[in-house]
Amino acid sequence: MKIGVILIILVGVIFATSTIFVSAQENGIPSWIKDTAIWWGEGKISDKDFINALQWLINEEILKVPQTNEIPEERGVKEINFDKISFEITGIEELVRNSQIRQALISSNQEFKKLNDVFLLIDKRDEDWRAADFTEITPFMATVINNEISEQMRQHANLYKESAGYTVYSEIFVTNSYGANVAQTGKTTDYKQDDEQWWIRAKLDGLYISEVHYDESAGVYSTDIALRINDNIGSFLGVIKAVTNVDEPFKSFE
Known part of the structure; x- marks a missing residue:
């Protein structure tokens, strides 16, 4: 198991x-x-x-x-469907094992390692990212959102949507070992992730699953799943995160 x-x-x-x-x-x-x-x-x-x-x-x-x-009285208790979460984790594990995603992270980490003041650069990119209008996609954002790995993850999410009959993953993105976004299915609110609790816990423990929480902007209950990505010898490459909608009905399928 x-x-x-x-x-x-x-x-x-x-x-x-x-x-x-x-x-x-x-x-x-x-x-x-x-x-x-x-x-x-x-x-x-x-x-x-x-x-x-x-x-x-x-x-x-x-x-x-x-x-x-x-527990907020107006929302009550939102029961977790553990079969559904297990199913969703399995889908993300498939991406963790994807050799092209691993190679993209290896290349990104090597590139970042050569940079002077790499964390200052990440902070500057994150500041510019968050300063942009919510609907704006800057040229730099486009390189992260529209690259080959991002397209693979969108296809993966669409495949699960077609098979399950509902939107399994509303968002998937992957960071390198520095916590910087490398690929994503859509625009995220920020670029830098290494200060986020889910990122830290996934790096340390291998797996992070959030409590069911209410997403005010989406108007749904959601669960966040994050997994550590390693190379073939167990060295840390990065973290992948998926946002799921727990309001969607779970339908098991072959």
Whole structure:
């Protein structure tokens, strides 16, 4: 069983027993807990031992079960469909394994490594990116949005949309190891991502899944999924992020 799916199950077990949201705190999940999840998924430890591990996470406040009054009353509880999230992760894992995406990140990282004051350049590009009008696509933005990798990701998203019968990924983008956007299916709000919590957690843990949150601009509940991308020897290349719409009905298909 894949680690991403196992981590989904880990959160799902707690969700099922609490019937409210559960969120990982900033101190992260210890490595032994991740190993425990793998052992449980492989049948090497009992359900009781695994539940004890989950209880430890709650006791140590690594996983938090919010009180009822912490959930906005006007929106109530939006239940997570773990089969749907697992399906969505699988689609992004296909892009993580894409050799052309990996090569594009290798080339981008090599290019950035040669630059003087690379982080100042990233900050300047990010400032210009955010200063542009929301509907404006600058020439530099066009190089990121309209390159070959971006087109591959759009085709991938469209393939999943056609197969599933709904928009699975409303947005996909990938960054290099410096946190700068390399390719994206559409315009993002910013260019620099290495200061974002999802980027940091994906780099450190390999997988990040946000809580279900309400997107005011889109008017939908959404979940963000981010995965670390490595080269063939495990060195960090970058991060890929997908934004999904949890309001869309999940329909499994062959």
